[in-house]
Amino acid sequence: MDLRALIGTIEIPDLKKFLPELILLFLAFLLFTLELVLGKRQKKLVLPLVSYVGYFSVLLSLLIPWRYPGDTFYGNFTNDPLAVTVKLFATLITLAILPFVPTYYSAKRSFYGEFFYILAFTLLGVFILASSYNLIIIYVALELVSVGFYILTALLRGSTPSKEGAFKYLILGGLSIALASYGAAFMYIYSGSLDLREILTYQSADIHYLILGLVFFLIGLAVKIGAVPFHYWLPDAYQGAPTPVTALMASVGKLAFFIPVVRVVPLVEGKFLVVWTITVGFIAALTMLFGNFVALVQKDVKRLLAYSSIAHSGYILAAVAVSKVIGMKAIVYFLVAYAVMSAGSFLVLALLEKNPEWENKMEQFTGMRFALPYVAFAFLVYMIALLGVPPTVGFVGKALVFMALSFDKLWWLAFIMILSTAISTGYYVRLIVLMYMHEKQRDIKVSWTVGEGFSLAVLTLASVLLGILPSLIWFLVKASAENLFTG
């Protein structure tokens, strides 16, 4: 082969589009090295500090890919507004969760320096997952995120539920990855390409392999999202994991795992649009009904929130069933909204768990308004937001989903959504009533650091403010959604 022709095809990677990932990679290795080198006392101080600096620089560097959209690495790395939006919120929420980590672990008398670099690697996985159409890269990134979560879930000394959750997550997660890669293989057979865009726009009379591949691929992702009937790992893993990690899985994890699905949505074309709508709609209906029904009987608040997380996957999937721009906006907004709400609500639990007597039991919330007025207020706001009472983020998300559903005239799904939201009033309002309308029963003492207080305050404010003024993030949502459809 002519050497010049070969050189001509070599693309020089446009590293400025890849800058945040590079910083993150560097941060991860730096944390890894520091973890090896430093003594135990220094670790407790240095590792969080380095993490903060690192994530803040990642946050700043996200401005550059936002300014220069476009593909790089032979089109394997897509840098579009959706990717930047996801990365932005993933980093922000990780930063919000970070203050809770050292204090939580020291309250539980177990400190792991490994936490910090695994967190960085996980976030790197999220970043790559957010900006790829290539099946192999999606596969690798999925593994990176999942393995990170398996380890983070298990990182709690002396806690068997944590190990159990991690193990269940590992087994089902492994199965899902296998399924996804099997699906990827079918799609490769169908089109001879690994790029989702090419696969889904490939013209061929026989689309059986495509359907088969897509089904396996999406089942793999459905496990990760926690869609019913692939959700069995989720409550155990969420309940067993150290609570800051649960917050991370519920917010950043959900955000990340939805992205490959989201990228498929605009490419669903006429040939299997009906099948798509019915299948996804059915799964969505099942997920929201199941999640809310089971949440209704939970006594453990952490587990309750885990089931509520399943239910929210259902709401988002309902918008996925509508493969239109308005549906896409609903998905992106709701993902961000849910990330904020769920991170906040789990972090409240993380704060409370620092008290050794706290067991996340529902009755322990009784009269919390008197013992911990600020924490109770924050939790009240998250409950209202998760329920979808205006003017919170949850409400705007639900309104957008309703708009999307009526756009496609999916009335049956809309009514099921009303029904499942109706069911969810039961447990959210019960918590509100317990906290505010019962007499004080016992004193719960919890102290919080400045960082924790600040992070909870910001999340609480965000869950209200982004609901009153959605225009604050609407430009991101709009750019993400419209770019996917117009290309």
Add this chain to the structure above:
Amino acid sequence: MERISFDFPFISVSIAIPFVFSVLILIFREAFAKYIALLGTGLVFLLSLIALTWFDFGKTEAVQFYEEYTILGELGVKLSLGMDGFSLLMYLLTTLVSLVAVVWSMGDEKIKHRLKEYYIAFLLTEAFVIGVFTSFDLIVFYVFYELTLLPMLFVIGVWGYKLRLYSAYKFFVYIFISSLFLLLGIASLSVYHYKEKGSFTFSYFELLGLNIPNGFEIFLFLLFFIAFAVKTPIVPFHTWLPDAHGEAPTAGSVVLAAILLKMGTYALVRFNIGLFPDAAKALAPYLVALGIYSIIMASWMTISQTNIKRFVAYSSVSHMGFVVTAMFLLTMEGLRASIIEMFAHGLTSAGLFMVAGFIYNRLHTFNFASLRGAIKFMPLFATITAAIAFAAMGLPGGSSFWGKFLTVVAAREYSTALALIVIVAAFFSGAYVLYFMKTLYLDVREESVLVHFRDVSGYPLVAFLMILAPVLVVGLAPFVFFAFYEGVIQYIVRYILRLPF
């Protein structure tokens, strides 16, 4: 619809004042809470009176004091606040009743704990309800409509009577679930506008000009109707009301009955008739039948109550039946009757709940059996009670007379038979008031119970007089109030319903 802006943003200021005073309550000591709340609601009431003087009664159908701020341009969400004559009337009722509720609470010995939150809840409710009555953007309307739930949930759940938690749950669950249908309806309407005109909008003025195919219009009508029927409430959907009203503290019941129920009927006129006139015409016979059924059933249930608060609560349902019946007769007289009845019921139900609350504070019971002849020894209170109860019954000169009378007139426009049915229904609603009066005045107390009651005085007396004065004004000079919304109902009948006029 014409929109007229004004130099001074009356509406947003009267929504903002309660918020500012809520923050003040948070800052200052608990002992000052009630005075701050009084000042806040008083200020808003004053503002509403000033707004009244600036309102152009020559053009009541025009939306005046109009303000508009864009919230989300792409989806067409705007904070568009304004008032036509109908909104103005409801706005006045809101500011008046909120003030009365605060004045009452100051003299209510039941309210002793968590005073800061209590008064904040009332201030916030006032702000949200003003928002409901003045928003001309459907999604903003929905936001305010839902927001009124939260303070009331707390008012019922924290300061209520024995069954307060159960009632608070029930109240929240019923209203929240039913309003999800409304949300779906609003979303569908906006999407339909997008498909027809190419842009999303929630603006009432733009949606007014939409031509919706008949089947879809009925579907949307029903989605809206479910929410407002539960809120109003109309009989098969009324079961939350006796609990919520019966268990709430007196001031909470006053606000609930006097203004929160009006949100449902207001929205039925504004949105169900305004946006879906064809569906309204098609469904009108059924809805009128439902309204009459509501009156009769609720009256029967009222008579069978042994708890005076639940008695008043059920009587509200029967009055709302009149409002709904009159409204869906879809004539000038019907709408006139409906709106004046909303205002009148706002006053009389507030008064009756205060009567019940006052009796409870003196006797510590709601039970009818132990109330026999209870108020004989309180001449002033007995007079006030009689005035309010007769006004509620619809005695000429009382405020509810015009609502009932005009409903009969409107029904007569269709057929004499319908008018007779309405009269029979009105008979039942008169019967329970007479029963109420008989128990309180004429029955003889058991011998063994000898109690000396202090007559009404102080804050409660002020609250009663603030209700009684407008009750008499409505009864004796209803034309003052008809003038508020004459243009509005003419507009509805002429341009929206397109009926021969």
